[in-house]
Amino acid sequence: MLKLDPDQRREITAATRNESERRIFALLRQHYGPTQVWPGDAEALEVVRAATVKAAGYEMSAERDVFKIAALMLSFSDDFDTREAWAREIVAARDGNAPIADLLYQAGIAEVRRYEDAARKS
Amino acid sequence: MLSPTTSGPLGSFTGKAVSPEPIQGDTTRFSKKMENAGAAADQQLGDKPAGGDCATCPPQIRLEHRSQYTAKTRYSEQEWVLARKFIFLVGKDASKKFRTLSVRVAEPAGASATWEVTPIGDHSGTIQKRTGTGNRFDYTPEVTNAQRPISASRKPNPPVQYRIKATITHEGKSHEIVEMVTQDERDIIRQEYVDQRMWRDGFTLHVPYRTRIKETNRADLRGNYQLILDSAMTELLTATEAAYGEKVYVSSGWRNPRRNRAAGSTVPNSNHQHGGALDMQPVGAKQMTGATRRAAYLRLYNAARTVRSRVVLLEKGANAVYPTSAAVPSPTPKMPDDNEDGIPDAATSGGSRVESIFDIASHVHIDRAAPDEADDD
Numbered sequence: 496m497l498k499l500d501p502d503q504r505r506e507i508t509a510a511t512r513n514e515s516e517r518r519i520f521a522l523l524r525q526h527y528g529p530t531q532v533w534p535g536d537a538e539a540l541e542v543v544r545a546a547t548v549k550a551a552g553y554e555m556s557a558e559r560d561v562f563k564i565a566a567l568m569l570s571f572s573d574d575f576d577t578r579e580a581w582a583r584e585i586v587a588a589r590d591g592n593a594p595i596a597d598l599l600y601q602a603g604i605a606e607v608r609r610y611e612d613a614a615r616k617s
Numbered sequence: 618m619l620s621p622t623t624s625g626p627l628g629s630f631t632g633k634a635v636s637p638e639p640i641q642g643d644t645t646r647f648s649k650k651m652e653n654a655g656a657a658a659d660q661q662l663g664d665k666p667a668g669g670d671c672a673t674c675p676p677q678i679r680l681e682h683r684s685q686y687t688a689k690t691r692y693s694e695q696e697w698v699l700a701r702k703f704i705f706l707v708g709k710d711a712s713k714k715f716r717t718l719s720v721r722v723a724e725p726a727g728a729s730a731t732w733e734v735t736p737i738g739d740h741s742g743t744i745q746k747r748t749g750t751g752n753r754f755d756y757t758p759e760v761t762n763a764q765r766p767i768s769a770s771r772k773p774n775p776p777v778q779y780r781i782k783a784t785i786t787h788e789g790k791s792h793e794i795v796e797m798v799t800q801d802e803r804d805i806i807r808q809e810y811v812d813q814r815m816w817r818d819g820f821t822l823h824v825p826y827r828t829r830i831k832e833t834n835r836a837d838l839r840g841n842y843q844l845i846l847d848s849a850m851t852e853l854l855t856a857t858e859a860a861y862g863e864k865v866y867v868s869s870g871w872r873n874p875r876r877n878r879a880a881g882s883t884v885p886n887s888n889h890q891h892g893g894a895l896d897m898q899p900v901g902a903k904q905m906t907g908a909t910r911r912a913a914y915l916r917l918y919n920a921a922r923t924v925r926s927r928v929v930l931l932e933k934g935a936n937a938v939y940p941t942s943a944a945v946p947s948p949t950p951k952m953p954d955d956n957e958d959g960i961p962d963a964a965t966s967g968g969s970r971v972e973s974i975f976d977i978a979s980h981v982h983i984d985r986a987a988p989d990e991a992d993d994d
Contacts, residue, residue: 515665522661526654530647551677552699558662566654570647577700577797586701587801600655608648 519543519562523569532569542568549576553586553595560596567603581606678785678794679724685716686993692827697721700781700796704804704827707742707758707777708765708811711994715760718798720781721753728752730783737778737797739764744779762816767809769878773841774809776800802844803830806873807993813874814994819885820874824993829892838870845871846892849985853895853924857983861920868980869896882935886987888927894984896932897921908958911975915945915959921983930982931974937982938974939966946971 520543527533534542546565550556555564567575567582576582581602589595681697684705688696692704710716722728732754734747742760749756758779778799785792800808807827813820825846833845838854840846850870858865871892872880880889888894899905899913914931921929922942931939939945945964948954952961956972964971 518662522654522657526650526657530650548678552679556666557664558666559658559664562658562662563655566651566658570651574795574797577799583701583799583801597655600651604648604651604655607651608646611646611648 515558516540516543516547519546519558519565522562523565527566527569534569539569542573545573550596554592555594555596557594557596560594563596563600567599570603570607575603579603579606677724678722678728678783678792680781680783680794680796681721681723682798683719683721685710686827689992697723700798703798705777705798705800706804706808706811706824706993708760708808709815711991715757717755717757718779719753719755720783720798722783722785725785725787728785728787730754730785732756733782735780735782737780738775740775741777741779760812765808765812767812767816767875767878770875771841771879773802774805774875776805777808802842803827806830806842806844806846809874811994817874817885822886822891822987823989823991825891826990826993829988835867835870837867840871840873840876842873846873846890847871848891848988849893850895853893853926853983853985854897856924857895857897857917857921860923861917864900865897865917866900866902867895868898869894884935888984888987891987893987894982896980896982898980908956911958911960911972914975914978914981918945918981921981924983926983927986928982928984931978932982933977933979938978939971 520540523539523543524533524536527539533539543561543565546561546568549568550561550564555561571582572578576586576599582599585595585598585602680700682700682703682705683697684703686704686706687693687698687702693702705716705718707716707718720732720734722730729750729752732749732751734744734754734756736742736744736758740760742758742764744756744758747756756779758777776799778797781796781798783794783796785794804827807824807830810822810824813822814824825848829846829848830844831847832843833839833847833851838845838847838850854865854867854870869880869889872882872887872889874890877887877890882889889896897917899910899917902910902913905913918929918931922944929942930937943966945959946952946961948959948961952963954961956962958972958975960972960975962972966974
């Protein structure tokens with residue numbers, strides 16, 4: 496069995512991490528890059544890293560979950576999960592460590608749509 | 618581009634600028650772009666785990682919070698909890714000392730941090746010692762009456778909030794984490810009782826248990842909040858409606874303390890404030906007149922008297938107009954009821970005709986005494 500020393504293991508996990516971040520960032524840039532919420536590549540990469548940490552705080556590690564958390568951080572704010580009433584409700588109603596990224600994302604879309612509809616009428 | 622943080626009903630939108638207008642010729646709505654992006658993430662990213670330990674990544678940092686309420690087993694299985702599960706009140710407790718809140722670094726285990734706690738908004742008070750170092754940091758918010766008004770209001774109070782910044786040195790590198798702790802609606806409601814106990818003369822109602830604050834689908838039971846405090850209210854209502862045989866209209870249910878004042882009550886410990894009182898009217902009473910109205914009120918009053926309660930009052934506004942919980946005499950051959958309202962035509966109480974008293978009544982009040990639960994004060 497191949498044994499890795501701690502430095503080798505750290506290098507591999509760092510590479511995995513970077514690859515993962517790059518994948519999430521690339522897709523995020525593809526969809527949000529042309530919009531007004533894109534803060535620039537450097538800042539957006541920081542948002543992806545912060546989203547990874549935030550998602551981990553909710554015991555979610557799937558890339559698609561991190562993507563959605565990052566998208567909400569871009570569209571609302573870094574602390575959307577404590578600032579926004581609709582997000583707080585979802586967090587408070589969470590059952591155990593159930594993944595809630597998609598619930599949050601769908602609720603975020605609904606909030607944006609509500610705003611868009613109201614703005615069009617006004 | 619519209620600014621979503623301005624004017625009217627749109628003001629509640631706190632997202633960044635999201636224009637409903639086309640941007641650079643692209644007419645796709647932002648919400649549609651979000652939908653597309655989410656679908657792409659599901660298809661292209663999937664469940665692969667992101668991150669993981671690595672030399673260049675920040676360590677997993679987890680803060681935990683404690684208050685005297687997370688320490689109570691009836692509220693929390695764990696004394697130290699994540700920010701999103703944190704429950705807390707501020708202000709002086711029963712020992713007349715300001716409540717202390719705590720935060721610690723749970724992960725990396727035993728790590729030391731430099732702490733900075735910042736109150737968000739005047740209503741969150743001030744903290745004399747808001748910086749410190751160590752694995753754990755205790756902070757004691759102090760509030761004044763000016764910061765936490767107890768005057769009449771029909772609007773909900775804002776949540777008390779603190780921003781907590783922890784700078785942690787781990788394996789030779791410095792990492793910063795910022796968390797917000799925010800009162801939920803149950804604690805926003807409970808905080809009103811702490812405020813009243815500190816500053817309102819004669820206010821002795823206890824800080825209600827969180828478990829007494831409940832959801833309801835009856836808007837007529839609500840105070841300034843979506844949730845209601847209900848120590849006996851729905852039980853009284855259900856029992857009264859069962860005895861009455863139909864729904865009743867609740868003109869006043871739970872009143873949070875500030876709403877109680879807005880309703881004109883001058884009674885410091887009004888039972889409406891702990892969700893133990895109801896003011897009820899027959900449905901459609903406003904359209905009723907004469908004997909029909911009196912008969913409906915009499916039937917409701919008698920139904921309420923069959924319910925286990927502290928008192929039943931026939932009131933006009935805030936004043937009782939008939940003796941507390943007293944029976945209304947029934948018609949007899951000697952005391953006839955020619956107009957068929959159920960009240961003897963010649964019956965009197967306190968020098969007034971009972972029929973006249975029922976004519977001026979605005980509601981039937983029923984209540985139970987406040988529960989003696991001082992644990993959370």
